[in-house]
Each structure stands twice: as C-alpha cells, then as structure tokens.
Amino acid sequence: MADLIPLLQAEHLTMRFGGVVANDDINFTLEEMELRCLIGPNGAGKSTFFKTLTGQLVPTSGAIAFRGQPIAGKLSHEIARMGIGIKTQVPNVFNGLSVRENIWLAVRRKATPRAQGPAVDAVLQMIRLTDQGDRIVATLSHGQRQWVEIGMVLAAEPELILLDEPAAGMTDEETLHTAAIIREINQTRAIIVVEHDMEFIKQIAKKVTVFHQGRVLVEDTVDKVLADQRVRDVYLGKKVTA
Amino acid sequence: MTIRFRLVAQAAAVLIAIVAIVLIPSVIELFAMMQLTLFAAMAVLALSLAFIWGFGGILSFGQTAFFGLGGYAYAISAINFQDSTPSILLAIIVPALFAAILGYFIFFGRISDVYLGVITLTVTLILFNCVNSTSGDEYRIGKALLGGFNGIPAVPTFNVPFHPDQVLSPEQSWWVTGGALLGIFLLLRLLLSLPAGRVIVAVRENEVRASLLGYDPRKVKLLTFILSGAIAGFAGALYVNWGAFVGPTIFSLSLSAEIIIWITVGGLGTLLGPIIGCVLIEYIVAYIGSQQALNSNLVLGAVLVVFVLLLPKGLVPTARDLLMRLVPASKPKAQHADDHAPPPVAASRMAGAE
Secondary structure, three states, X not given: OXXXXXXXXXXXXXXXXXXXXXXXEEEEXXXXXXXXXXXXXXXXXXXXXXXXXXXXXXXXXXEEEEOOEEOOOOOHHHHHHHOEEEEOOOOOOOOOOEHHHHHHHHHOOOOOHHHHHHHHHHHHHHOOOHHHOOOEXXXXXXXXXXXXXXXXXXXXXXXXXXXXXXXXXXXXXXXXXXXXXXXXXXXXXXXXXXOOOHHHHHHHOOEEEXXXXXXXXXXXXXHHHHHOHHHHHHHXXXXXXX | OHHHHHHHHHHHHHHHHHHHHHHHHHHOOHHHHHHHHHHHHHHHHHHHXXXXXXXXXXXXXXXXXXXXXXXXXXXXXXXXXXXXXXXXHHHHHHHHHHHHXXXXXXXXXXXXXXXXXXXXXXXXXXXXXXXXXXXXXXXXXXXXXXXXXXXXXXXXXXXXXXXXXXXXXXXXXXXXXXXXXXXXXXXXXXXXXXXXXXXXHHHHHOHHHHHHOOOOHHHHHHHHHHHHHHHHHHHHHHHHHHHOOEOHHHXXXXXXXXXXXXXXXXXXXXXXXXXXXXXXXXXXXXXXXXHOOOXXXXXXXXXXXXXXXXXXXXXXXXXXXXXXXXXXXXXXXXXXXXXXXXXXXXXXXXOOXX
C-alpha cells in the first residue's frame, strides 16, 4: 500500500485565528479503507482539522490532498462532490423537514429517481428510524438527530467519512449500535472518527492519532496510545513536551 | 388513500378557482372587478416575496425594485412597440437579468443576510431617485418619455397576443390578471414539490448541511432570487396594465413594507396566506381611503402589531393548526378561501410544503 497514493494526506497544515494557532504544522496520512480515531482534549484542534478538510475553513498554510487532488481552499460543496462526507459536532440537519426528506436530500445527488426510494428505506433501516420517517426532525431527541445526520452522511455514499463525536448524547445501547455501524461501513469506506469516549474508541479503533494544542502528539495503535504516559498526562491536564 | 384524497381535493380547489375567475365579471360590478384586478396584480407581487422569503429564507426588501423595473420595462416597450406581447416578456426578462446581476454579487460575494436586506433596500431607493430625476425631454427611451416624478401616463394596456388593435376589455384584463395569479401560484406549488424546490427549502433550513451534501447554496439562492425577481416584474406589468400608468412611487418604501405586512398577516411559509393577506389588507386600505376617518398607515401599523403579538404565524397557518386540532386526522382538509370574496385561488393547502 505504501507506494500508492494515500486517500487523504495533509502536509504542514496550519490554521490560525488571529493569535490562536488551532492547527500547527499537522502532517496526517490516511490510507484507503482505513479507520482512524482522533482523540485529544477540548481545544486540541480536532474539529478545526475537520473543518479544513471539508472546506468550512481555509487553512492558513499547508496542503491537503484527497487521492492526490488538492482540496485546501475549495468550497464545501465541491469537496462534498469529490466524496468526503462529514457529521459535524453540533448536529447539522434540516430541522424543519421530515426524517425521510433529510435522507432523501442526501440520496438524490447520486441515486437515479427510481433507486431513491429504496435507498432512503435502506438508510432509515440502518439508523433504525423507519417508523419515524415522517416526523419532523426538530421534534426528535438529540440522539435521534445525531442518527439522522449519520444517516445523511451514509446516504450520500462518500469515499471518506468524517464523524465528529458520533456517540455524543447517545445511550450506551445506541453507542454500541453506532460502533457496529461504523465497523460495518468501514468494510467499504475509510472513516475518521473524533471521540472522547474511550470505551467507544476501544470498540472500534485500530489506529489512533492524538491531538494536543494543535499538534499531533502521538500516532499509534489503540493499546499503545492508551498506555502512553504523555497521552494520560494530556487528558489529566499536565504539561507535556510533545 | 390520503395522498389520492389530497390530490382530488387540490384538483377540485383549482377547478373552483378557475370557475370563480371566469364567473366574477358576470357576478360583480365593474368597479369591484377593477379593484379585484388590482388586488390580483398585487397578490402576484406578494407571491414573489412569499416564495423567496417563506421558502428561500431570503428576506428581500427589493421586491418593489423588480416590481418597478417590470412596470417601467412594460410601459417603455409597450409605448415603443405598441404591442403588449413582447412588452410583457420584457417586463419579466429585464427584472430577472437585474436580479441575476445583483444576486450574483450578493450571493457569490457571500454577503450576510442583514446586508442583503440593506442592499436590496438601498437599490430600491437608488432606482426611485434615478427614475424620479428623469423629468425633461432629454430622458426618453425611443418614443417613451420617462417623465420623472410624473411618470408615464397613457401606457397601452394588454392586447390579444400579436394583435395590437384588439385591446383587452376590463373583463378580459381581469381574466388575464386573475388567471396569471392562479398560474403563478400553481407554478410555485409545482416547483416546491419538485426536487429542485425541496433543495431550495433545504438551503433555507440549513445552508451548511446543504453544502456539506454537495449542494451549492450560492447557486440555489441566486436562482431563487432570479425567479422571484421575474415574478415581481411580471406583477409590475399586470399593475401597469391595470392603471395604464407607471410612476416612480412604484419603487416606494411604503410598498416594500406593505408586502412584508401582507405576508406576516397571511402566514410566512405558505403561498395561499400571502394572497389572502394581500387582498385583505389592500381591501382595508382601500376602504379606509374612501372613508377619510382614519389614517390608513396608522391602521396598517396597528394590524401588523396585533398580528405579530397575537397571531405571529399568520392567518393561514393558524387556521390550519385550528383545523388540525378540531378535525382529527381523518379529514385534514377544508376550503376557507370563500369567505374573503375575491381570492381567485381557493387552492390547496400547504401541507408538506413547509
């Protein structure tokens, strides 16, 4: 795999907001079909990183390539059409529309009119909202709205899926189901997951990248990362020399 | 079953509306019919804002800019060609082009909603001042003298397409105007039920999510803006046809504000509401104007305050909520356009289009 073009490659990626450096010289590579977890304390720059990957922010400097194509500075919809889908940290759904319509809006970019109905049904079944299909999304619980957004991302069939805190606000049972879905879609797609829930990460993770103060602190297998003294210190708020 | 029931009810409502439009001239007096013609032209203007504000989520104060441009485009070309056929087309094309240029800078320049309001308002004022200062013989386009504040009088009214000598009678003018209102209503209904219309609503609901799914919100909003401008321009032609006159007050701020009141009263996010709101308010204003006892602007202001405080959703959504509560799910439908004499659109309810 090493000599192939990686699915996603960020080089020397830096994002400044005035004096604050949210992402500082990040180098990040993701292979095809990989499942990667990003962890790190609040303010480590994980969500900023996701925003630069999806065109919601234009990086101050550095390059991002998706299958060799540069994407830094492109607009969100252009990147989405290239095949990157994201579930954002705060649920970004169409609150005034029905569940079914939310999913349909994601499906119809790819599916032919004839295939749209079954595709929507399949996604609704996967996110277990089949009997809630006609409900207006604003009336659902936080966890269910997370599901709707995950469903939309899946329905758009992207090549790379970014999930920002997919299990936030979910019950343990729902979290298990989310982990199962993530493993299932990882059979065919690459995924990057941002999470704080260590139990959840243990369930799904293979390789973990730890962010700290805008930089990549460690990148290794889940067991090694969780055993790493520096990672423990970061989460406990001690000073670390990265 | 319910979908079929809904379709049948909608078809019936459209049929009733058509019959009403056809029969009105033989039922009511000429003066009342002329008034209805004016209301119908204004209701088309109301629809243009109802669409872009209620479904596109864009509060444009510039609908009167397009309305006025349409009116002037119609008047100038009708005087030059002496045939309303190309003039009506120009009354749609000119404002649409103007909306395309203005909208391009607004939406592709990523100007925020607040500034969009300011810009559209300012453009309206600029047009008013420009047109207002065109008195004198040097300001003429072809045979049409712009006339500054006095406007353009004696504009040829609609004629049978390509037959300039067969000018429409007031009855025929009503049929055209009422029919146009019904036509635009149905067109917007249709558009909103098509995938393109659902995308417009999706962009209103969440622009970020729409773009993360691969929709370009700038393009969607620009197209919405252009279509809305074209409809407002068409309304301008209908308005000029009614009065055979166009003056710079067509760009006035008070009209801009009035459209917003129509929609607030009738119900934002519906198409029927703004039509009802427009006819109701215009009727009240005309009635007060004939009484000379009250100032109509005072009443308008009071109506707006009352609605914002007591019925913030507007007439149609409130009536619909009441019906939903009274009639349990089995019959989610009712006509209620008949009480207000005129609305030629007794049409369907807005279910599923929010």
